[in-house]
Amino acid sequence: MADNTGSQQSLNDIWASEDAIFARKELLDIDHIPDEDRIIGRDEEIEDVASSIHPAVRGKSPRNTLIYGKTGTGKSLVAKHVTQSAKQFAETNDTDMGRVYIDCTQSTTETRVVINIARNLNSPEATNISIPVTGLSTDVYYHRLWNILDELYDVAVIILDEIDKLKDSEILMQLSRAGEAGKVDSCKVGIIAISNKISFKDTLDERVLSSLQDREFVFPPYDANQLRNIMHNRSDAFHDGVLTDDVIPLSAAFAAQEHGDARKALDILRNAGELAKDAGADQVLEEHVRDAREKADIDRFAQLLEGQPPQIKATVYSLSLLADNNPDESEFSTRQIYDVYKQLTALLDMDTLSHRRMADRLGEQVFLDILGRSERVGRGRGQGVTHYYFLMEDPEVVKQVIHQDDRFADVNNVSI
Template sequence: MEDGSSRDTSVPDDAEQPSEDAEVNIAQEIFSQQEDPIFANKSLLEISHVPSFDRIVGRDNEIRKLSEELRGAVQGYSPENVIVYGKTGTGKSLVSKYVSSQAVANAHDDVRIGYEYLDCSTDNTETQAASTLARAFNDPEETGLDIPERGLSTAAYYKRLWQVLEQRYDVVLIILDEADLMADDNLLMKLSRAGESGNTDCRIGVIAISNKIEWAEDLNERVKSSLQPKELSFHPYDAQQLEEILQHRRDAFKPDVLDDGVIPLCAAYAASDFGDARKAIDVLRHAGNVAYERDADTVTEQHVKDARTKAEKDRFKELVEGIPQQAKASLLALAILSLNSEQEEFPTQLVYRQYQNICDNIGQDVRSERRFRDILKELAFLGIVDNRKENLGRSGGITLLNRLVEEPEIVYEIIRDDARFETLTNHLSES
């Protein structure tokens, strides 16, 4: 992402260096391993992979209902707005995309219709959302409009969005995935009122996806009344459906490498995890990786079991590696306290002092205590720490007790791997 000036010291063109040859050969060896004994087409197991639509399992009812709500769009009328609920991995996005694409495919000849999918966990502010939508619907060739990613005011982005819709579409469907992560309701408000406030003649149908059932209730009254959403809820997949979903992806593997019990076991695991299809696929993929790493000929149930814990560890490691430096220092403070004490829970004050030590030690800025509290809350939101409020009464007031969710050793190791924490004096602790 950045300038490459610091690394690449070995690039120069003197090819006769033996060490470099060796490296090339190692790399070649790995890259050119043509025969993968386990996988035939691994991309079928990627999370982003959308199965061909005739393979959607067990969601016929949902597809039917959603299609009915959107029926108007096909003829150029206003579709209903829909809020789709359901736990993660229950096919909400998949079905929404599928039905929208079908609406586009089956539209009457004289109806200009389009749909776009917006992930509100990425574009979580009104401005970003308006920007992304405007760019997604736009075609510079046709409209002559260029829409920059950033730099414009929110109002300016809306203005362009309306222009684009006006020029290019009679009806659009907008899928807002994870709509509950949106910072505020303004986007929904604007979209639902675009017509009546004369911004555009294009009719807009919103499909808002949320995994929190309470979300609609929290919605601003004004939004609710102008959106008038229909509600649709998705149930978790049962074990049998999960199994079927996995069977459809069997082609990812070479024939006969999957032991009979593997898919049912993955399905059973995922079914106990709230029927999350994504998890089922994850576990299956990881099982394949485990088998590969162990040079096995087939994927066994044991591989699935091992993969399950491995997958969780990987996820956790990635999560911790990805947090900002200040958060790492904070987390490390908590880990060190846990390592040096019988207790599991520590009041914020104590953790803060430890955090100050760490910052001093590695020469990092110390944040204010207020900010520190927010950092802890963010860590709690990510599920890395747990915090519990307790009132210690007259001598202590209210305090948060913080506890690591994972083993402190693991957390400690992961953070110490970060180069910026290398200089940290070993186990500086005792308070």
């Protein structure tokens, strides 16, 4: 019988050891809702959103609200903080207020969103209503959601984050017209929809726009000073003396280059701490920050590409090869990308899609913020519009992420 005494002792040493770097690591989690005094540079935005849903704390109908802004500008944080505060205040007014947060990058269909709303708001022991994860029609899920709302709540505020990732907007119609259409009798329903795309409303049809009757707020990017303050206000995530003086300014400078992205700033700071910890260092140094920035880029892009099929990776990889081999150019036409794509799929022994189908895959990646796209109108009579695509990340980062897929592991030395 194998003697595992040594391995058990090693585990015991790990469990008993203190974390030399982090004191309250959760403060660096972007999903963590901090106390209001830790929320920097968003006082006006907090007041705007609070004003919009203010009637909810007394059981009346809140205004539907659309929040726009680039990634990491505090949209989700403010929406979560304001609704959490509203729910607590509502209790003092004997108002039963429900609040639920839905990440539409994880729930991309109408049915999945309805299921998650219902499951989050339901108390089965009180309603005697079950919400199975599969097996019912969308109409039945809606019917059960309306019953839950009327049974348990005077008012409910539903946060739909990254709403532009939904495959259709029917959920907005259903929720915004629930009272008017007689779906709910007593519960008032409000929506806070959040999008990185300020053009999101342009994709909605007139019926949805008419029923929403929303207020709109645009969150500006953080500047470098605000990013520094955000990180200083969460520096007690680390033990005293762990952060050297240049760590926070450098993390803020890197994040400011990314359009004032607080999410990236916190990712860099957390990753720097983890790298220092893994190295057995006593302090977080500038070198850890620089390495953490690269890791944050890779992690973000890996998350975007996670679960994407090989054909998608092949189109993105083809663009990265073009960008790598043509450093003086930033954008490439569909035809240029397709020429490289055909060579790449042949080398990898993959099926080669038609030009049109590959172009459709490129368009999907623009929708997912993996690629960017511009248009150029041809000169002369009868000339159409040509789409040009560009990477949203450094080509080396893109290739490093795609190389993690075994199918692409051997393509590292391919020259096209």
